Amino acid sequence: MQFSEILGQEYIKSHLTKSASSGRIPHAQLFVGPEGSGTLPMAIAYAQYILCNNSSTENEGGNESCNLKFDNISHPDLHFIYPTVTTDSVKTKPKSIDFLTEWRTFIQENPYGGLFDWYRTLGVQNKQGEIRVEDAESILKSLALKSYEGGYKVIIIWMADKMNIPSSNKLLKLLEEPTDKTLFILISENEEDIIQTIRSRCQVLHFNGLNENVIAQALV
Template identity: 65%
Template sequence: MLFSKILGLPHIKSYLTTSADRGRIPHAQLFVGASGSGTLPMAIAYAQYILCTNQNSENTGGNQACNVKFDHLAHPDLHFAYPVATNDKVKKHPTSDAFAEEWRSFVQQNPYGNIFDWYLSLGIENKQGQIGVDEAQDIVKKLSLKSYEGGYKIMLIWMADKMNTSASNKLLKLIEEPPEKTIFLLITEEEEQIIQTIRSRCQVLHFPPLGEEVIQKELIDHHNLSETEALKIAHQANGNFNRAMHLLHHDGGEEQFEEWFIQWVRTAFKAKGNKSAINELITWSESIASTGRETQKQFLGYCMDFFRQAMLLNYKADMLVFLEPKTSGFQLEKFAPFIHDNNIIEITEELQDAMYHIERNGNSKIILTDLSIKLTRLLHKKSGI
């Protein structure tokens, strides 16, 4: 993967290639960035730069045979670990190796894809993937062997926050004191979800959201959009290139999320002192609970963004508002005054709590019904200003 193909982030590219050129490569690094910011393609390009002894800040000029292997993500000294779960193909003890073919296809088609896209590609969107102790044992086994080509071995762990406690504890000593010429590259969107003892042993590199102009240029140059169309999508993407692609192809599920959200808040507004509306909220909760847990978590994350956007619009921060609801009869300008200083923190906390309990296999119907009743109260709170 060429660094020139990775959008933006010139300072990170320069830092990584310069450190490799000088032979100052930390044995454990943690790439932290929001979805669609380019952490995965950057990690792969960095691994290629090291393993293929490339030069001049680009993945050319080194070992050509090695570079060809990277084109197919098939270098024997680059190992991957990522969240998986059982499906029709793998009935028990799922590990990354069992899904290697699907992983290569996923990365080559959409290196900016998020974890939900990955689960969809495996057909496990109704399950919660993880990096478990079986995976940790495989990692220990792989890294105990000598490298195939006599140089470095690199273990790239994508979505390292999905490591369960057993896996984290099993890998802790290895990350702290890896074998000679062994490098760990951990990637996460949620740094705090990785246990502190692992984080403290990694050099952390934070990836900012992509610039609006960077996404706009990519859409114009490679997706045949006009400047106006590209600017609109780039603004709505809010620094997330994966979201820009979903907006371009209308396949990100946001239309469905918007429909659920607007139905939810409209019913919540009616529900105060209205028994029939309470029944509607319960019915709504049941319908959302019938979807997979990952879908529920994605939806609650979407709700959080929607409420934040409404608050920004309420306080006249129009330049930061990228959301453009398409539902007939719903106007963000009219909804915005109901989201303010006196309820936004509580709304956010309730959504975060719901996501936490759903992730830990709580009863989704009860969690979402409780959340809906609380939302009814919070939407009717008056601003303190």
């Protein structure tokens, strides 16, 4: 995901690239914005910039084979956590890894989509998903391993306000004692729904909704 593919949000693009290029990467960041503002594609572009050692505001250069892995969202040091629900194929204790194929399809087909779009991808519009403790435990296992390419490990938690209490508590411990070269990017439309102790440990970036001119230009 290139920064140039993301609609608007020029200030945030500039802030992220400059801070990364200068080595100032806070270990926990919270992207807050309304549906359609581009928080998820921005997080992925930022992860690509860091993991692939890219440069310039357009997220170019760096490691070519690394950049290619982002074409299908398959970089081994990029991990996703997102709300899940029980389905016909996953009847108990659903977790993000159980729906990785659907998640990659969702990102590629509807990167600006919201929760309803994600549930529709899963075929469960009538259920409410959550992020469970099993997901937090999977993060712990991932962080216990060395990064595949010797650099950062990036964990993107989409709709972080959907974490239940047990998963929030486990994540809080990780944020309090961060491992070296680990970046957490939490994404939410509702900042106040994330427990305050987690918010206080994150650098918060607020995204504005896209104005009509930006959207119109993208449709031309």
